[in-house]
Amino acid sequence: MRSFDFKQVDVFSQIALKGNPLAVVFGADSLSDERMAAFAAWTNLSETTFILEPRDPRADYRVRIFTTLNELPFAGHPTLGSCHAWLEAGGTPIGDEIIQECGVGLVRIRREGKELAFLAPPLIRTGPVESEIMARVQRGLGLASDAIVRAQWVDNGAGWLAVMLRDRQQVLNLQPDHAQMLGLAVGVIAPWDPEREGDEAQFEVRAFISGDGMPEDPATGSLNAGMAQWLLGEGLAPDSYTVSQGLSMGRAGRIRVNRLGDEIWVGGAVVTCIDGQLTL
Incomplete structure (x- = not known):
């Protein structure tokens, strides 16, 4: 058992x-893979990171980067957090940008x-979703056949x-059946109506990781990075936009x-909530 410096931060x-x-x-x-995984499961947060x-x-x-279930090669809110x-602990980058090494390689970060x-890292899988998986998603989200x-x-x-989906309220109203979507990571997005909902954001997003200790993620960098490549590639979003996420969980992610x-580039604010030490 030894002590480690520790922070808990709030991202986006x-x-x-x-x-x-x-x-x-x-x-x-000095921590083993097993010890990292055990601590991540114990925190019961969507992700826990270990800096080496x-x-x-x-x-x-x-x-x-560890979820409550496994290790990830990349995730967005853990990258920014x-x-x-x-940086807050005194880290000084080599160059103008900060370079993070993780499972997908080197990730550039800037202030x-x-x-x-x-x-945003390149997609490792893109293209249409298979019909049998779409059927599971549709059942899991409780949506009519023409809603997606x-x-x-x-x-x-x-x-x-x-x-x-067509409408922001459809996204906010979702009450997923996670048993139908076990093993899937599903993001749901719909545009805001500027006349009805204002211009603080342009899209509403929810992110579901069925089976995880945190089955809904409050604000998700990796999902939004992937969706940005899809939306921008098909001309479905402007070059700069803001996503709202977490409202159904009492959050206000941007x-x-x-x-x-x-x-x-995918970004947002980060604030520190806990700063201290832990013993593992």
């Missing part, structure tokens, strides 16, 4: 307790005023598929998407 919100929480453990090089010394000399730090925690943004207007694999390492040339 400027207000504590309104975003997506993340546990961050520093100096975790980088293996790639181009990286500023290395991070391992870990970077915020690392955007008081917020952070990561470069578009669907696409948007997997950048976290296994996401995404479906689009995810910013910006296309700059050929690059898509």
Whole structure:
């Protein structure tokens, strides 16, 4: 047993307790895979990260990302939350950008005023969703056959598929049957109506990871990064837009998407809620 510096941060919100929480453990090089997985399961958060010394000399730090069930090669809110925690703890990047090493390789992160943004990694799976999987998703979301207007694999390492509905309220009203969607990571998106709902955001999103200790994610960087490549690639979104996520959970997540040339950046605010030590 030994002590580790620890932070718990809230990602995609400027207000504590309104975003997506993340546990961050520093100096975790001595921890075994089993110990990391056990601690992540114990926190019962959507993700827990462990910061280690980088293996790639181009990286500023290395991070391992665990859900309550398994390890992920990449996830968005853990990327921004870990970077915020690392910087706040005195980390100094080698260059102008922060370079994170993780399972998918090197991820670029940059400061955007008081917020952070990561470069969306390439999709490892895209294209239409198979009919049998779509049938499971439809049953799991309790939707009529014509309610889903578009669907696409948007997997950048976290296994996401995404479906689009016509109306924001349809997204907010969902009461999923997770037993129908076990093993799937499903994102649901619909546009805001600016006349009825305002212009604070342009899309409403919910993210379901059936079977996980946290079956709905309050604000999801990897999903929104994958969906951004889909939406922007098909001309379904402007070059810059804001996503609202977490409202049905009492949260107020805001995810910013910006296309700059050929690059898509996904960002938001991060605040620290807990700063101290833990014993593992």
